[in-house]
Amino acid sequence: MTALLDVLVFGFLISSLYALAAVGFTMIFGVAGVLNLSHGAFVMLGAYIAIWAQALNDPTIHLPQLGLNLPAAFLLAILGVAVIAPLIYRVFVRPVQDRPIIVFLVTLLLAILFEQVAILIFSVNPRALPAMVGSSFSILGTQIEYNRLLASVIALVAIGALWLFVHRTKTGKAILALSMDRKGAALVGINAERIQLIVWAVSGALAAIAGLFMASFMGMSPLEERVPLVISFSIVVLGGLGSIPGSLWAAYIIGYAETIVAQFAPEARGLAALIFLFIILALRPQGLLGRKVAH
Amino acid sequence: MLEIQNLNVYYAKAHVLRGVNLRVESGEFVSVIGPNGAGKTTLFRAISRLKDYSGDMFFDGSRLPQEPAQIVRLGLIQCPEGRHLFPYLSVLDNLTLGAFRHDQRDGSVKQELEKVYTMFPILRQRAYQMARTLSGGEQQMVTIGRALMSKPKLLLLDEPTIGLAPIVRKLIVDALKQISDSGVAILLSEQNVPFALEHAQRVYLLETGSLVKTGTAEEFRRDEYVRKSYLGAA
Ligand SMILES: Nc1ncnc2c1ncn2[C@@H]1O[C@H](COP(=O)(O)OP(=O)(O)O)[C@@H](O)[C@H]1O
Numbered sequence: 001m002t003a004l005l006d007v008l009v010f011g012f013l014i015s016s017l018y019a020l021a022a023v024g025f026t027m028i029f030g031v032a033g034v035l036n037l038s039h040g041a042f043v044m045l046g047a048y049i050a051i052w053a054q055a056l057n058d059p060t061i062h063l064p065q066l067g068l069n070l071p072a073a074f075l076l077a078i079l080g081v082a083v084i085a086p087l088i089y090r091v092f093v094r095p096v097q098d099r100p101i102i103v104f105l106v107t108l109l110l111a112i113l114f115e116q117v118a119i120l121i122f123s124v125n126p127r128a129l130p131a132m133v134g135s136s137f138s139i140l141g142t143q144i145e146y147n148r149l150l151a152s153v154i155a156l157v158a159i160g161a162l163w164l165f166v167h168r169t170k171t172g173k174a175i176l177a178l179s180m181d182r183k184g185a186a187l188v189g190i191n192a193e194r195i196q197l198i199v200w201a202v203s204g205a206l207a208a209i210a211g212l213f214m215a216s217f218m219g220m221s222p223l224e225e226r227v228p229l230v231i232s233f234s235i236v237v238l239g240g241l242g243s244i245p246g247s248l249w250a251a252y253i254i255g256y257a258e259t260i261v262a263q264f265a266p267e268a269r270g271l272a273a274l275i276f277l278f279i280i281l282a283l284r285p286q287g288l289l290g291r292k293v294a295h
Numbered sequence: 296m297l298e299i300q301n302l303n304v305y306y307a308k309a310h311v312l313r314g315v316n317l318r319v320e321s322g323e324f325v326s327v328i329g330p331n332g333a334g335k336t337t338l339f340r341a342i343s344r345l346k347d348y349s350g351d352m353f354f355d356g357s358r359l360p361q362e363p364a365q366i367v368r369l370g371l372i373q374c375p376e377g378r379h380l381f382p383y384l385s386v387l388d389n390l391t392l393g394a395f396r397h398d399q400r401d402g403s404v405k406q407e408l409e410k411v412y413t414m415f416p417i418l419r420q421r422a423y424q425m426a427r428t429l430s431g432g433e434q435q436m437v438t439i440g441r442a443l444m445s446k447p448k449l450l451l452l453d454e455p456t457i458g459l460a461p462i463v464r465k466l467i468v469d470a471l472k473q474i475s476d477s478g479v480a481i482l483l484s485e486q487n488v489p490f491a492l493e494h495a496q497r498v499y500l501l502e503t504g505s506l507v508k509t510g511t512a513e514e515f516r517r518d519e520y521v522r523k524s525y526l527g528a529a
């Protein structure tokens with residue numbers, strides 16, 4: 001019973017982290033065909049902005065410090081990445097957008113740059129964010145931390161809000177339209193440029209939330225930005241490139257698969273997802289909910 | 296209303312439109328005919344700025360803007376070749392996106408939607424189906440409906456009846472007549488010359504990138520060359 005509840009709760013957290021990271025990655029691909037290799041760096045950036053903003057008199061962080069309370073630090077992290085991501089798009093990606101290889105190179109270099117800057121300021125050692133709320137309660141004999149419960153609620157709210165945004169707002173519909181047919185979108189007057197800026201902002205915000213999760217529950221080091229990138233990549237391939245619902249499903253499938261495997265063989269957790277991915281791709285190369293995109 | 300002067304378009308080094316001059320007056324129904332590969336689609340793509348060009352284009356007296364989205368805002372709306380619907384969105388979503396440039400809070404979008412449903416009643420039944428599940432004729436109706444939702448002043452239609460069954464073609468062509476009668480100017484490209492001439496006031500003949508002939512539909516019907524090459528007359 002204890003193990004089952006553990007798997008349910010922790011699996012949900014991990015899956016939500018994956019979903020938040022992957023959805024932004026897939027949206028950026030969907031609307032512009034851009035594979036953003038600095039997406040993992042956005043996740044890391046979110047975590048480190050919060051780590052920096054809540055620190056006070058920490059001699060291991062080489063920056064002036066604010067000592068904000070946790071909610072304020074989280075908010076700053078989310079807003080910060082939501083501003084930095086579209087800036088990066090506008091300055092570095094847009095000018096080379098029609099050349100996929102250059103986009104690859106530029107976003108990869110940016111990711112490495114972010115890693116190096118983070119190492120300079122924070123060192124390579126892993127860090128963690130403190131819990132937002134302390135203590136725990138017990139249900140059916142399992143201890144559940146309030147912090148995890150709160151994080152689950154935040155994840156649900158973030159994913160729900162994203163769902164509503166994409167499916168219930170005019171801008172959201174424009175994002176879907178743009179990812180299905182670029183020419184059609186242009187001909188109804190959708191400004192692809194503006195939509196892409198919005199998508200990079202939303203994607204940055206979601207990546208930052210994923211980063212907060214990661215730093216809260218697993219710890220984060222500058223080089224570990226590769227983990228969310230690789231996971232986003234896998235999820236997006238599994239869910240079908242550019243498909244938002246596909247990547248949500250895939251995130252929960254991979255997240256739970258990993259958590260279940262980790263219960264029995266902790267060392268095999270990463271492997272399980274990969275094997276799963278290979279099986280799916282062999283059976284359905286377009287991904288679970290994959291589909292064609294018209295240009 | 297639309298005035299095109301000395302339009303030249305290239306694909307890489309291929310000179311595809313050669314000094315095209317074309318004009319559509321407000322409320323007019325104008326057809327462009329010409330064989331496959333003549334450059335009709337290229338002309339339409341240039342007008343909507345999906346393709347760069349050299350030359351001058353004016354709409355209601357001012358130069359056309361550079362951005363497709365701004366051109367849409369002027370009321371210059373295109374039903375493109377290949378339709379370019381949003382395949383995984385519902386018919387209703389596709390139609391509503393046609394009104395993307397318009398304020399959707401007042402009732403005007405609903406009104407326009409009613410007009411589209413009145414013109415193509417089948418779309419009301421299909422409203423919640425994904426666009427990709429529709430037949431070709433129904434998809435073409437959605438494309439035209441989506442364009443109408445944009446409140447066009449000038450509607451460009453690039454071979455809207457291609458590949459459709461005769462009975463559906465008739466329906467589409469009659470809808471165009473209805474749209475034209477409501478005061479919307481129409482620029483229609485067609486390979487099917489009888490269709491192109493049916494409701495048009497003026498016609499242009501485009502061959503390998505050049506406009507080789509222009510005149511009223513009546514003049515075209517009588518023209519020796521047009522009869523021989525395009526109307527199958529002996
Ligand atoms: N994307 C493209 N790249 C290169 N050549 C093209 C492209 N699109 C069209 N063409 C060429 O331009 C000419 C005109 O094509 P198009 O405008 O599609 O003619 P139409 O619509 O009258 O059939 C053709 O010779 C065609 O091969």
Ligand SMILES: [Mg+2]
Binds near residue numbers: 336337376453454
């Ligand atoms: Mg054509």
